[in-house]
Amino acid sequence: MAYQFERLLSGIEKYESVLIRLGLAGLIFIAAVVFGLVGFGVAHELVLLSKSPSGSSPQLSESQAALPASQASNAAAGGQSIPEVEPEMTPWDGAGRVTILLLGLDQRDWDTGRDYSRSDTMLLLTLDPLSQTAGILSVPRDLWVAIPGFKHGKINTAYYLGAAYKLPGGGPGLAVNTVEQFLGVPINYYAQIDFGAFVQFIDEIGGVKIDVPEAITIDLLGSGSATKKTLQPGVQVLPGEWALAYARARYTEGGDFDRAKRQQQVIMGIRDRILSLDMLPIVLNKAATLYQQLASGIHTNMSLDEATKLSILASQIPRENIRQGIIGKDRVLFGRSPDDLSILIPLIDKIHLLRDEIFTSSGALGSLAPGTDQERMIAEAARVSIQNGSAHPGLGQETAQYLQGLGVNVVGVNESAQRTTLTAIIDNSGRPYTLGYLVESLAIKPARISAGVASDGQVDIELILGDDWAASGLVP
Amino acid sequence: MVNPDIVPPRQKPGSARKRSYAWLIWLVIALASFVSMAAIGAAGGYQVAQVNWQSTQSAFAMQSLVEQFALGVEDINLEQYDIARQRFEYVLSQDPGFPGAVDKLAQVIAVLYATATPTQVPPTHTPIPTRDLRPVEELFSHVTSKFAQGDWDGTINAILALRQADPEYRVVEVDGMLFRSLRNRGISKIKDDGNLEGGIYDLALVERIGPLDAEALTYRDLARYYMMGSGFWEVYPEQAVYYFGLVASAAPYLRDGSGWTASARYQAALIQLADQLARAEEWCSAQEQYELAISYGGGGSIQQTAVYAAEKCSPPTETPVPVTETPTLTFTPSQTLAAGLTLTPISSPTLTSTLIATPQHTVTPTPAISPTTTAVLPPAPSSTLSPTQTPSPTGTPVLLPSNTPAATAAPSSTPAESPTPTVEALPGSPTP
Numbered sequence: 001m002a003y004q005f006e007r008l009l010s011g012i013e014k015y016e017s018v019l020i021r022l023g024l025a026g027l028i029f030i031a032a033v034v035f036g037l038v039g040f041g042v043a044h045e046l047v048l049l050s051k052s053p054s055g056s057s058p059q060l061s062e063s064q065a066a067l068p069a070s071q072a073s074n075a076a077a078g079g080q081s082i083p084e085v086e087p088e089m090t091p092w093d094g095a096g097r098v099t100i101l102l103l104g105l106d107q108r109d110w111d112t113g114r115d116y117s118r119s120d121t122m123l124l125l126t127l128d129p130l131s132q133t134a135g136i137l138s139v140p141r142d143l144w145v146a147i148p149g150f151k152h153g154k155i156n157t158a159y160y161l162g163a164a165y166k167l168p169g170g171g172p173g174l175a176v177n178t179v180e181q182f183l184g185v186p187i188n189y190y191a192q193i194d195f196g197a198f199v200q201f202i203d204e205i206g207g208v209k210i211d212v213p214e215a216i217t218i219d220l221l222g223s224g225s226a227t228k229k230t231l232q233p234g235v236q237v238l239p240g241e242w243a244l245a246y247a248r249a250r251y252t253e254g255g256d257f258d259r260a261k262r263q264q265q266v267i268m269g270i271r272d273r274i275l276s277l278d279m280l281p282i283v284l285n286k287a288a289t290l291y292q293q294l295a296s297g298i299h300t301n302m303s304l305d306e307a308t309k310l311s312i313l314a315s316q317i318p319r320e321n322i323r324q325g326i327i328g329k330d331r332v333l334f335g336r337s338p339d340d341l342s343i344l345i346p347l348i349d350k351i352h353l354l355r356d357e358i359f360t361s362s363g364a365l366g367s368l369a370p371g372t373d374q375e376r377m378i379a380e381a382a383r384v385s386i387q388n389g390s391a392h393p394g395l396g397q398e399t400a401q402y403l404q405g406l407g408v409n410v411v412g413v414n415e416s417a418q419r420t421t422l423t424a425i426i427d428n429s430g431r432p433y434t435l436g437y438l439v440e441s442l443a444i445k446p447a448r449i450s451a452g453v454a455s456d457g458q459v460d461i462e463l464i465l466g467d468d469w470a471a472s473g474l475v476p
Numbered sequence: 477m478v479n480p481d482i483v484p485p486r487q488k489p490g491s492a493r494k495r496s497y498a499w500l501i502w503l504v505i506a507l508a509s510f511v512s513m514a515a516i517g518a519a520g521g522y523q524v525a526q527v528n529w530q531s532t533q534s535a536f537a538m539q540s541l542v543e544q545f546a547l548g549v550e551d552i553n554l555e556q557y558d559i560a561r562q563r564f565e566y567v568l569s570q571d572p573g574f575p576g577a578v579d580k581l582a583q584v585i586a587v588l589y590a591t592a593t594p595t596q597v598p599p600t601h602t603p604i605p606t607r608d609l610r611p612v613e614e615l616f617s618h619v620t621s622k623f624a625q626g627d628w629d630g631t632i633n634a635i636l637a638l639r640q641a642d643p644e645y646r647v648v649e650v651d652g653m654l655f656r657s658l659r660n661r662g663i664s665k666i667k668d669d670g671n672l673e674g675g676i677y678d679l680a681l682v683e684r685i686g687p688l689d690a691e692a693l694t695y696r697d698l699a700r701y702y703m704m705g706s707g708f709w710e711v712y713p714e715q716a717v718y719y720f721g722l723v724a725s726a727a728p729y730l731r732d733g734s735g736w737t738a739s740a741r742y743q744a745a746l747i748q749l750a751d752q753l754a755r756a757e758e759w760c761s762a763q764e765q766y767e768l769a770i771s772y773g774g775g776g777s778i779q780q781t782a783v784y785a786a787e788k789c790s791p792p793t794e795t796p797v798p799v800t801e802t803p804t805l806t807f808t809p810s811q812t813l814a815a816g817l818t819l820t821p822i823s824s825p826t827l828t829s830t831l832i833a834t835p836q837h838t839v840t841p842t843p844a845i846s847p848t849t850t851a852v853l854p855p856a857p858s859s860t861l862s863p864t865q866t867p868s869p870t871g872t873p874v875l876l877p878s879n880t881p882a883a884t885a886a887p888s889s890t891p892a893e894s895p896t897p898t899v900e901a902l903p904g905s906p907t908p
Contacts, residue, residue, distance in 0.1 A: 185677055
C-alpha cells in the first residue's frame with residue numbers, strides 16, 4: 001500500500017515534473033517570442049532610421065502649414081498635407097569630388113514670425129577624396145543672380161522662393177539650383193543648420209578655439225537685454241552661444257565679407273577642435289549626444305551613412321590641403337536693385353578664378369599622368385602627321401626631324417596643296433599632352449587649334465605648318 | 477507490509493548529477509531560443525521595414541508627383557510657365573508615364589519658346605571619339621565603351637569609378653578620354669542645355685589637362701558674356717545690352733537655365749535701356765534703342781512707344797499726350813508674401829516696354845536707325861566680329877550712366893571685366 005502510495009506520489013512527481021518542464025518550455029517560448037518581437041521592432045526602426053535623411057523617418061514639413069494663398073489652395077484641394085520633396089541632386093559616387101551647400105537661415109525672419117526664411121549664410125564645402133584636398137567658398141547673400149524660374153534677385157531669396165512656392169525640392173532645392181547655375185559646380189548635398197543645434201554642438205565639444213584678430217562686439221541670441229559682449233583680440237575658447245554670435249556678427253568694417261571670414265574661421269576651429277588628440281576621446285564618448293543633435297538640428301539630404309563617410313573623409317584631409325575663399329569685395333561691384341536694395345553685382349571672370357582655384361586645381365577630374373610635359377607627351381605616343389602649308393619647301397621634313405628629336409611620334413610628312421599663313425593643329429583623338437606640347441613648342445595660337453575627326457583613324461594629330469612658323473626663327 | 481517481490485524504484489546513481497545539469501540544458505535551450513527568435517524577428521523586421529520603406533516612399537513620391545502636377549497646372553493658369561516647366565520636368569523625371577505630364581510640359585514649352593527668337597541650331601561640330609574598344613579591364617572597357625558611344629557624362633562617371641579603383645591604370649589614355657569628354661560635355665551644356673556656368677566649369681577642368689580648341693573657346697566666351705550680361709540685368713541696362721548684344725550677334729539661340737535666349741535677353745535689355753533713356757528724356761537715344769529692339773522682333777506696344785519717342789525726338793506741332801507708366805516686362809503676382817518679398821516669377825520672355833504711349837495724332841516718321849548699330853555677321857564660318865560691330869549703340873560700354881541709380885562701382889572696373897571682347901561667329905550661326 002505504501003509502495004503504491006509512493007508510486008502514486010512518484011507518478012504525481014513525474015506528472016509535476018512534466019508540467020514544470022512544459023511550463024518552463026512555455027515560458028522560454030514566450031520569452032523567445034518577446035525577443036523575436038523586440039528584434040523585429042529594433043531592426044524595423046533601425047532600417048527606417050538609417051534610410052531617412054538626418055536619421056529621421058519621412059515626415060511632413062512643418063513649413064507646409066503656412067503657404068502663400070494661391071499655393072495653399074492647391075494643398076487644400078488634395079485635402080491633406082503635402083510631403084516635402086527632397087531636392088534632386090546627384091548623390092556622391094564615393095570617388096569624385098563631393099560638394100555640400102551649407103545653409104544658415106536668417107534669424108530675423110524667424111524672430112518676426114515669418115513663414116519662410118531667407119538664407120543668411122551660404123557656404124560651399126568641397127572634398128576630393130583622390131587628392132585629399134578640400135575647399136570652403138563663401139557666397140555673399142546680396143549677390144545679384146538669376147534665380148531659376150524667377151526674376152533676378154539676391155541669392156539669399158532663392159531659399160525663400162523655393163519654400164514659398166513649394167517648388168520640387170523646396171527652399172534648399174532652389175537654393176542649390178541657383179548656386180549651381182551661378183557657379184557651375186555640381187552640388188551633391190545641402191545641410192541647413194539650426195542655431196540651437198550649432199550652439200549645443202559647440203558646447204558638447206567643449207567650445208571652439210578662435211584667434212580673434214581685433215576687438216569685436218558680438219550680440220548673443222536670446223540672452224535678454226544684456227546681449228552685447230566684446231571679444232578682445234587673442235586666442236580664446238568660445239562657448240557655443242559666443243561662437244554663434246561671433247560667426248553672425250556683421251557690424252564690422254568689412255560687413256558681410258568679414259563675417260564670411262569669421263564663419264570660415266569657426267568652421268576650421270571646429271575641425272581643429274574635433275581632430276585634436278585631447279578632444280577625440282571626448283567626442284567619441286559624446287557620439288550619441290552629437291548624433292542626436294545632428295539628427296534634430298541639421299536638415300539635410302545626406303543619409304547617416306553618407307554623413308559618416310564624409311566625416312571620416314574630412315578628418316583625413318590635412319589642414320594645409322584645405323583652400324578657403326570668399327567672394328569678396330574685389331570680385332563684385334556694389335549697386336542698387338530696381339527696388340533700391342543694396343546688391344552685389346558679380347564680376348564673373350574674377351569669381352571664376354576663385355572658383356577654379358578651390359574646385360579645379362586638384363581632383364579626379366584632372367590630369368593624373370606623372371612626369372614633365374615632354375615625358376607625358378612621349379608616354380601618350382600620339383601619331384602626328386605634318387603637312388607643310390608654308391611657302392618654304394622642305395620645312396615639313398626639317399620640322400619632323402626637330403620634333404622627332406624631342407620625342408614626338410611623327411608618322412607622316414607631306415606638302416600641303418593649300419597655302420597656310422598661320423600654323424594650325426587638329427586634335428582628332430583627344431591627345432592633350434601632345435597637343436599641348438606642340439602648341440607650346442610651335443607657339444600656335446588658340447584660335448588655330450581645333451578638335452577634329454581623323455578620316456582614316458590613323459593619325460591622332462594633324463599639324464599644318466604655316467608661314468608664321470617658317471618666319472618665327474624657331475625652326476632649327 | 478512490504479511486498480518483497482516488488483522492488484521500489486530507486487534513484488539511479490548519477491540521476492542527481494543529471495538533475496544538477498538539467499538547469500544548464502534548460503538555460504542553453506532558452507538562450508538558443510532567445511537568440512534564434514531575436515534573429516528571426518530581426519530578419520523579419522528588416523524585411524518588413526524594407527517593404528514599408530519602399531511603400532512609404534512610393535506613396536510619398538506619388539503624392540508629391542500629384543501635388544507637383546497640380547501646382548504646375550495652377551502655374552500655367554497663373555502664366556508662371558517657367559516654374560510650371562520645372563514642375564512637369566520633375567514629375568516626368570520621376571515617372572515618365574505620369575498621365576498628362578508630357579502634354580502639359582509640351583504646352584508650357586510651346587508657350588515659353590513661342591515668343592523667343594527662333595532657334596537655329598548650328599551644325600554639330602562635335603567630333604566622333606576615337607574608336608578604342610580594346611577590352612582590357614572591365615572598368616576601363618566600360619570607359620572606352622561609353623567614350624565610343626559619345627556618352628560624355630557616362631564616360632566621365634566611368635572614369636571616376638575607374639580612378640576610384642586604380643587612379644594610375646592606363647592613366648595617360650584615361651586623361652585623354654577625360655579631356656575630350658569634358659570638352660564635349662562642356663560645349664553641350666552651353667549649347668544645348670542652357671547650363672552656361674556648368675559648361676564653363678567643365679571647360680575650366682579641360683584646361684587643366686590640355687589646351688582648349690577654338691570652338692570650345694568660342695562657346696566659353698559666349699557663355700561668359702552671357703553671364704556678365706546677366707549680372708547687370710535690370711541694374712545697368714547699358715552693360716546688359718553690351719554683353720547680350722555680343723552673344724546675340726554670334727549665337728542668338730544660346731539660352732540660360734530659365735529658357736531665355738540671348739536674343740530675347742538682348743531685346744529686353746534694349747527696351748530696359750530705352751525706357752531708362754526715355755525717363756531721362758533722352759528721346760532720340762531712346763528711340764534708337766526702341767527701333768533696335770523692334771528690329772529683333774519686338775512689336776506692339778514697343779512700336780507705339782518707339783513712335784512716341786520719335787515724336788519727342790523730332791517734335792511735331794501738336795502736343796503729345798502724357799506718358800503713362802505701366803507694369804514692366806514680367807508677370808507680377810497679386811500677393812506679397814509675409815517676409816515682405818514680392819514673388820515675381822517670370823511668365824515668359826515676352827517683352828513690353830515700361831512706357832506705353834498712345835499717340836493721338838500723326839507723327840512724322842523719323843529716319844531709320846543707323847545700320848552701324850546692328851551687329852551683322854557674315855554666314856561664313858570662323859568669321860570674326862570686330863569690336864566696331866558691337867550692337868551697343870554707344871560702341872563702348874559705360875558702367876555708370878548718369879541716370880542710373882546710385883552705385884559705388886567705379887567706371888574703371890569695366891575694362892578689367894571685359895577687355896574689348898571679340899566674338900567669333902559660330903559656324904552656321906544665323907544672322908540676327
